Structure formats: structure tokens, C-alpha cells
Amino acid sequence: MLGDEGDSGAYSAAKDEEKRASPAADGDESAAGNRYPEQHGMGSERYYIPNTVSKQNPEASFFPYTPGGAVYSPPGAARYPSSLHLSTVLPPAGYSPSAHFSPSYQHGQNLGCLYPPYTGSGSALSNVTLGGGAGPGLRAQVYLCNRPLWLKFHRHQTEMIITKQGRRMFPFLSFNIAGLNVASHYNVFVEVVLADPNHWRFQGGKWVTCGKADNSSQGNKVYIHPESPNTGAHWMRQEISFSKLKLTNNKGTNHNTSQMIVLQSLHKYQPRLHIVEVSEDGVEDLNSDVKTQCFTFPETQFIAVTAYQNTDITQLKIDHNPFAKGFRDNYDSMYTAPESDRLTPSPNDSPRAHQIVPGTRYTMQPLFQDQFVNNLPQNRFYNCERAVPQTNGLLSAPTEDGVSQRWFVASVQQGGSGGVSAGSKLDLTPYEGEYSGSLLPYGIKSLSMQTTHSLGYYPDSPFTAVSAGWGSRAAYQRKMPPSLPWSPRPSPAAGFSEELGKAKAQTDEEVHSGEALISSWTEGQASALSPNKPESYSVTCKRQRLSLNGPSADIKCEDLSSSGSYSKEAPPTKGMASYYSFYANP
DNA sequence: CTTTTCACAGTCGCGCGGATGGGA
DNA sequence: TCCCATCCGCGCGACTGTGAAAAG
Numbered sequence: 001m002l003g004d005e006g007d008s009g010a011y012s013a014a015k016d017e018e019k020r021a022s023p024a025a026d027g028d029e030s031a032a033g034n035r036y037p038e039q040h041g042m043g044s045e046r047y048y049i050p051n052t053v054s055k056q057n058p059e060a061s062f063f064p065y066t067p068g069g070a071v072y073s074p075p076g077a078a079r080y081p082s083s084l085h086l087s088t089v090l091p092p093a094g095y096s097p098s099a100h101f102s103p104s105y106q107h108g109q110n111l112g113c114l115y116p117p118y119t120g121s122g123s124a125l126s127n128v129t130l131g132g133g134a135g136p137g138l139r140a141q142v143y144l145c146n147r148p149l150w151l152k153f154h155r156h157q158t159e160m161i162i163t164k165q166g167r168r169m170f171p172f173l174s175f176n177i178a179g180l181n182v183a184s185h186y187n188v189f190v191e192v193v194l195a196d197p198n199h200w201r202f203q204g205g206k207w208v209t210c211g212k213a214d215n216s217s218q219g220n221k222v223y224i225h226p227e228s229p230n231t232g233a234h235w236m237r238q239e240i241s242f243s244k245l246k247l248t249n250n251k252g253t254n255h256n257t258s259q260m261i262v263l264q265s266l267h268k269y270q271p272r273l274h275i276v277e278v279s280e281d282g283v284e285d286l287n288s289d290v291k292t293q294c295f296t297f298p299e300t301q302f303i304a305v306t307a308y309q310n311t312d313i314t315q316l317k318i319d320h321n322p323f324a325k326g327f328r329d330n331y332d333s334m335y336t337a338p339e340s341d342r343l344t345p346s347p348n349d350s351p352r353a354h355q356i357v358p359g360t361r362y363t364m365q366p367l368f369q370d371q372f373v374n375n376l377p378q379n380r381f382y383n384c385e386r387a388v389p390q391t392n393g394l395l396s397a398p399t400e401d402g403v404s405q406r407w408f409v410a411s412v413q414q415g416g417s418g419g420v421s422a423g424s425k426l427d428l429t430p431y432e433g434e435y436s437g438s439l440l441p442y443g444i445k446s447l448s449m450q451t452t453h454s455l456g457y458y459p460d461s462p463f464t465a466v467s468a469g470w471g472s473r474a475a476y477q478r479k480m481p482p483s484l485p486w487s488p489r490p491s492p493a494a495g496f497s498e499e500l501g502k503a504k505a506q507t508d509e510e511v512h513s514g515e516a517l518i519s520s521w522t523e524g525q526a527s528a529l530s531p532n533k534p535e536s537y538s539v540t541c542k543r544q545r546l547s548l549n550g551p552s553a554d555i556k557c558e559d560l561s562s563s564g565s566y567s568k569e570a571p572p573t574k575g576m577a578s579y580y581s582f583y584a585n586p
Numbered sequence: 587c588t589t590t591t592c593a594c595a596g597t598c599g600c601g602c603g604g605a606t607g608g609g610a
Numbered sequence: 611t612c613c614c615a616t617c618c619g620c621g622c623g624a625c626t627g628t629g630a631a632a633a634g
Binding site: 161167168170307308314317318321322323324325326327 | 624625626627628
């Protein structure tokens with residue numbers, strides 16, 4: 001199927017209109033690949049358009065943001081005008097970005113960018129109609145659920161492995177959506193586009209541009225969520241995870257194309273989320289361009305590689321990806337080994353350049369800093385990350401940190417359920433933000449709902465996440481009570497406006513009370529992290545992980561058991577219980 | 587020299603089938 | 611004794627990063 005995409009650039013609108021039905025609706029994989037064919041052939045031409053702050057659509061997203069990262073408007077992109085407004089919005093008073101939900105940078109329905117053949121006029125702004133809140137299915141709000149994790153990778157320039165067979169993304173894309181019409185049907189899909197016109201290479205410990213990007217990009221660039229089409233209620237009810245999305249460099253692949261996105265190595269890409277309102281049978285409304293929406297999260301930018309270049313990224317993957325658990329046994333060295341031992345020269349601002357100070361290792365002092373996004377065992381906290389400037393030569397540190405540090409107090413979004421304390425406990429979960437997002441604003445929903453695309457390794461539910469990630473066996477997981485009584489969650493937007501003032505008032509108090517809560521919670525969590533191997537936390541063996549100077553040298557480790565703040569006697573279920581009770585009783 | 591491919595070992599989820607226990 | 615549900619262990623497959631070899 002991909003083989004015939006070479007001429008996709010010449011794909012006509014008429015041809016496209018012949019098959020307007022959603023591939024997800026008819027299950028036709030080839031259709032999935034061709035569903036938005038213009039995206040394939042144009043891959044290299046349709047660079048990610050910079051987000052320019054626009055006041056045209058002040059309610060489309062949540063806070064003003066100008067991506068500081070590399071975004072590019074190609075010289076010859078007349079058909080994708082750089083004047084496209086990725087509408088951003090002034091925040092409600094007192095609103096700050098959540099640490100867990102990243103407001104998206106909505107493309108203001110700039111459908112000209114996404115569906116040129118559909119729009120007729122092709123005007124980028126022709127669909128920025130957004131006729132008020134009454135419009136059915138419009139003005140969706142999208143939140144990046146695992147944003148803390150994305151940010152963590154983004155600081156080091158995220159890399160994604162691509163293989164012939166296809167490699168899953170990690171972190172994967174996971175969203176919560178609000179503002180859809182509960183009765184309308186939508187297709188939800190992710191598109192990956194070039195983020196800039198450059199070819200990149202890793203040199204001297206950092207990514208540098210190296211010539212122009214290959215413009216002959218072919219292959220599928222779209223991954224349609226397997227549950228598409230579905231109702232707005234369905235999409236809003238649960239976290240929408242794209243964990244099964246695979247990245248490949250195999251243009252000739254002719255199977256699993258619906259699950260694979262074809263990329264080119266050493267190119268920088270930007271994933272984008274699309275929500276398209278369709279009829280009940282999955283067919284798009286030919287006259288409803290306004291029913292398509294696009295969302296971009298700059299922190300999800302990544303460079304496709306066939307092998308990891310930056311060991312910081314490698315270590316982050318090992319630390320956070322459950323599939324890479326087998327490589328975690330010696331990761332302690334990453335936080336104690338001298339910087340000179342690192343395989344990859346890193347900027348001196350790397351968080352790991354800062355040694356752990358035993359005295360502070362267990363303190364909760366940095367609770368509202370980086371350990372919010374740190375799922376490492378408590379005895380491996382390094383508390384300097386956010387305290388030092390993050391500049392790796394690629395990222396716009398001020399912007400990046402400016403965003404990440406304005407971490408929102410969760411209570412703004414979820415009413416009385418916990419503010420910072422809620423956010424804290426979520427970020428301390430083993431999978432960080434992987435599912436934290438599902439907890440934060442819609443906690444009851446997330447606790448109760450088992451998504452139909454249950455992820456196994458990447459659970460949607462905090463329950464499954466806890467059981468799967470903390471050593472419980474599948475049988476145990478399956479026997480979990482399926483759900484608490486679920487009640488439809490309020491839309492985030494409503495929650496924002498209604499709870500904003502109250503949450504703001506609660507913030508300070510929760511900052512303080514949350515610390516104690518977190519402290520008690522992490523106690524249980526730390527024990528749950530390694531229910532079967534408590535010694536791994538009582539004795540940390542610091543082995544050299546990455547060294548150019550021969551075999552790994554085992555470094556005798558200090559016994560940390562005496563200073564640990566966790567209770568290694570606590571069984572995993574206790575940890576989970578504490579997790580639940582903590583969450584349920586803020 | 588850089589980049590890609592491949593085999594490998596490790597972890598984990600899942601499905602299968604046998605063993606076990608309770609109720610009819 | 612039979613039936614059913616549950617538990618448990620095993621094996622398979624999916625998935626990960628590693629490191630060497632191959633390719634460009």
C-alpha cells in the first residue's frame with residue numbers, strides 16, 4: 001500500500017472525496033493509509049507551522065504560549081501559510097498550566113493545513129469559525145496526560161527509535177479530551193509531521209543540524225485511534241492513549257500500516273492530534289470542515305533515530321519504560337557516576353551532573369520540583385534538576401522551564417480533590433504521567449473505567465497501572481474490582497471556571513497539606529515499587545553503566561537502608577491501598 | 587566514519603491447561 | 611460423582627535497550 005504512495009503528492013481532492021468514509025469505520029487498512037493522503041506526500045513539505053499567538057480565538061486553548069522549540073515555516077510553504085494561527089488563548093484569571101495536563105496549542109481549525117482537499121478554499125483560517133460555545137462538537141479541549149514525562153524527555157531532546165518492524169513510542173501520546181458533543185461521532189487520530197526542514201546529527205554531545213531534510217518522505221503519517229469512530233462521550237470518558245502507535249523507517253511495509261507511521265531517521269518530527277467529527281457510520285460530513293480540529297504539543301517533538309544517540313534519553317527510557325525494566329539494575333550509577341564517565345558528553349547543566357547529597361536524598365523538600373515527575377525510587381531522588389538551567393543547545397530553556405515550572409495546582413481542574421497534593425501523588429506514581437492525567441481532573445472516572453483498549457503495560461487505569469507496574473501479576477490485576485460507580489465527569493472547561501476561584505484559594509493550603517500526604521503516600525509506594533526485591537532498595541549497587549573505558553567497574557555501594565524513608569515491609573497491596581486511599585480521600 | 591540492521595537477554599502480559607475446592 | 615469457578619504454573623509472544631556486525 002505504501003508502495004503506491006510515491007505519487008501521493010499529486011493526490012487529487014476529487015480522488016480523496018471518492019473515499020470520504022473513515023478507514024476506521026470500515027476497517028480497511030489501506031484506507032487508513034490513504035485516508036488523508038495529502039499528508040503523506042507532503043510530509044516533508046508540510047512542516048509544523050509555528051504557533052503564533054492569535055487573539056482571534058481567545059477561548060480555543062488555555063494559556064498563551066509561543067513555542068520556543070524548533071518550529072519551522074518552510075520557504076515554499078505558500079499553500080500552508082505561515083500566517084496560520086494556531087490559536088492560543090489567554091488564560092482565565094488565576095489559571096496556570098497543569099503539571100499533568102498540557103493545554104494544547106490548537107490550530108484554530110486551520111483546516112487548510114490539514115485537509116486542503118476538503119476545504120475547497122484551502123484557506124487556513126476559513127474554518128476558524130468557532131461560533132461560540134453552542135457549536136456542536138467544536139472547541140474541543142485536549143490535554144496531554146503524561147506531560148511531565150514528555151517534558152523530562154524534551155529537556156534532552158526526545159529521541160524515538162524507529163525500526164523496520166516498528167517501534168512503539170515512549171513516552172507515548174495520551175490525551176484527555178473535553179468539549180466534544182457527547183452524542184456526535186468523531187474520529188481521533190495522530191499525524192506526525194516534520195518539525196523543521198533540517199537533517200540532524202548528534203555531534204559533540206548535542207544535536208546539530210546537518211543539511212536539509214529529505215523531502216522525499218513517503219509512507220503513512222497518520223495513525224487513527226483504533227476506537228474511531230466513536231461518540232464524544234466515549235472520547236471524553238477516558239484517556240485516549242496512542243500507546244500502540246508504532247514508528248518505522250520501512251517505507252515498503254505492506255502490513256500493519258494502520259499501526260505504523262513511517263518516518264525518516266535523524267529528522268525532527270512533531271506529532272499532532274486531530275479530532276474529526278463524522279457521521280454515525282464514520283463518514284465525514286463533506287460540508288463540515290469546521291468539525292475538524294488539530295492540536296499540537298511542542299513538548300512531544302522528537303527526533304527519529306535508529307539507535308539512541310544521547311545517553312540521557314536512553315537512561316530516561318530505561319528508567320521510565322516498563323518494557324526496559326531489565327536494564328534498570330544498574331541505573332543508580334547514572335545519578336552517582338562522575339560526569340566524565342558518561343559515554344555521551346552532556347551539557348554541564350545536566351541534572352545528573354549534580355551528585356546526590358545523602359542528606360537530602362530522602363527529603364521532601366523538592367516535592368514541588370522535579371520529583372513530581374520522577375518515578376525513581378525515593379532513594380534515588382536527585383533534587384537539582386529543576387534548580388539548574390536546562391539548556392542543551394536545542395531547547396529554549398526559558399520557555400521550556402517557564403512552562404514546566406508554572407505547574408498548575410490540580411484542584412483548579414478537579415475541584416476539591418486535591419490540588420498540589422493530587423498532582424504530587426500522581427507524579428510520584430511509577431509511570432509518572434502515563435496515566436496520571438486520567439486521574440487528575442476526572443479521578444472517579446479514571447479509577448472506575450477500564451478502557452476498552454486496555455493497555456496492559458501502559459494501563460489507562462491507575463489501578464491497573466499500579467498492579468502492572470508494581471509487580472502484581474496479571475491474575476491479580478484481572479481480579480481487581482472492575483470499577484467504582486462511575487458518573488460522567490464534568491467537562492474540564494466547566495471545572496475550570498467553576499472551581500477556579502476555590503482552587504486558587506485552596507492552593508496554598510494544599511501545597512502544605514499535600515506535602516504530608518505525599519510523604520505518607522510515597523512511603524507506601526516506595527515499598528510497592530519493589531515488593532519482591534526489597535534489597536534492591538536497601539542496598540544500591542552503583543555500577544558504571546556507560547563507560548568508554550572498558551568493562552563496568554562495580555562500585556561498592558553504600559547501605560541506604562538505614563536512611564530510607566520507606567517501609568520495605570509493606571506489601572504491594574498495601575502500597576496500592578495507600579495509593580487508592582490517598583487519592584480517594586484527599 | 588556514520589548509520590542501520592540483527593540477534594540477544596531480560597521483563598512482563600496473556601492464554602492455556604492442570605490442579606484444587608466448593609456446591610449441587 | 612459431576613460441574614463449575616478459581617488458582618497456579620508454564621510457555622509464548624510482545625517489547626525493551628545493548629552491542630556487534632553489516633551497509634553505505
